[in-house]
Amino acid sequence: xxxxxxxxxxxxxxxxxxxxxxxxxxxxxxxxxxxxxxxxxxxxxxxxxxxxxxxxxxxxxxxxxxxxxxxxxxxxxxxxxxxxxxxxxxxxxxxxxxxxxxxxxxxxxxxxxxxxxxxxxxxxxxxxxxxxxxxxxxxxxxxxxxxxxxxxxxxxxxxxxxxxxxxxxxxxxxxxxxxxxxxxxxxxxxxxxxxxxxxxxxxxxxxxxxxxxxxxxxxxxxxxxxxxxxxxxxxxxxxxxxxxxxxxxxxxxxxxxxxxxxxxxxxxxxxxxxxxxxxxxxxxxxxxxxxxxxxxxxxxxxxxxxxxxxxxxxxxxxxxxxxxxxxxxxxxxxxxxxxxxxxxxxxxxxxxxxxxxxxxxx
Numbered sequence: 001x002x003x004x005x006x007x008x009x010x011x012x013x014x015x016x017x018x019x020x021x022x023x024x025x026x027x028x029x030x031x032x033x034x035x036x037x038x039x040x041x042x043x044x045x046x047x048x049x050x051x052x053x054x055x056x057x058x059x060x061x062x063x064x065x066x067x068x069x070x071x072x073x074x075x076x077x078x079x080x081x082x083x084x085x086x087x088x089x090x091x092x093x094x095x096x097x098x099x100x101x102x103x104x105x106x107x108x109x110x111x112x113x114x115x116x117x118x119x120x121x122x123x124x125x126x127x128x129x130x131x132x133x134x135x136x137x138x139x140x141x142x143x144x145x146x147x148x149x150x151x152x153x154x155x156x157x158x159x160x161x162x163x164x165x166x167x168x169x170x171x172x173x174x175x176x177x178x179x180x181x182x183x184x185x186x187x188x189x190x191x192x193x194x195x196x197x198x199x200x201x202x203x204x205x206x207x208x209x210x211x212x213x214x215x216x217x218x219x220x221x222x223x224x225x226x227x228x229x230x231x232x233x234x235x236x237x238x239x240x241x242x243x244x245x246x247x248x249x250x251x252x253x254x255x256x257x258x259x260x261x262x263x264x265x266x267x268x269x270x271x272x273x274x275x276x277x278x279x280x281x282x283x284x285x286x287x288x289x290x291x292x293x294x295x296x297x298x299x300x301x302x303x304x305x306x307x308x309x310x311x312x313x314x315x316x317x318x319x320x321x322x323x324x325x326x327x328x329x330x331x332x333x334x335x336x337x338x339x340x341x342x343x344x345x346x347x348x349x350x351x352x353x354x355x356x357x358x359x360x361x362x
């Protein structure tokens with residue numbers, strides 16, 4: 001099968017890079033597989049430019065360094081729901097996307113609905129139906145089917161008119177600065193998390209961490225950091241390295257013990273106990289010799305829950321007036337953190353929009 005604009009030769013990729021370098025913006029997408037690995041396995045890179053789609057094969061050893069350099073520069077990359085694309089492209093090129101316009105984020109800044117799929121967006125704004133049947137295809141197989149290639153092309157070709165529509169709407173609404181701020185915030189976060197992992201999120205999901213002692217909290221943080229590094233190094237899902245239940249059990253007791261205790265008390269498999277037992281002892285020992293860490297605050301009191309509901313109602317009213325979803329303004333965990341002693345407050349454009357709520361309650 002011959003695929004038009006299929007890029008599997010270095011010369012063809014270099015020619016495409018030269019064309020992109022003279023363009024202010026391109027549309028971009030990736031296809032990948034992630035079933036039993038920590039990192040996504042790339043299968044395809046799609047580029048849209050001047051209503052043409054180019055499919056780059058990342059599996060045959062092309063040198064993608066210059067491509068990464070280009071994407072990290074001034075060219076605007078237009079994507080939809082870009083988070084996993086950031087990760088795929090970072091793994092392939094070693095570079096972080098520079099100027100990004102995420103159509104999903106742009107839509108959320110203009111509507112009271114969050115996170116529509118690309119097909120929903122195309123249908124709503126363009127009246128165009130695009131197939132999603134190949135979403136879960138194996139993109140690492142070769143050759144790709146005609147249906148896969150058409151699906152891959154459609155995704156980037158539809159992004160160009162969506163970008164033009166959403167950009168105009170943002171400008172008319174006076175929210176283009178909001179969009180720039182959102183994209184910069186995402187880039188800043190990825191600059192850290194794609195290298196070291198999203199430790200804050202991984203620690204936050206332990207909802208019972210407030211029950212830990214400061215020493216136990218130190219053990220939890222050290223265990224989460226160890227698991228993150230191990231999962232990345234071994235390219236295995238976090239839960240395959242160590243489950244959340246095992247992490248919390250070890251953090252609570254601090255008693256690693258021998259193989260039998262790791263299995264019977266902390267829920268490790270025999271294989272995990274054999275493989276990680278000594279490492280876990282070292283992690284716990286390091287945590288015990290480090291400074292203690294204060295656990296997160298306990299759940300809100302009855303009084304603070306009422307205050308929470310009051311702020312939530314105010315935020316919902318502001319969101320309705322702006323025509324955007326309340327969770328686009330403030331996430332629940334942020335609102336809780338504004339009341340439980342962490343003194344969270346909105347920043348940037350959200351600080352301006354929510355000034356009355358948080359100034360009055362400070």
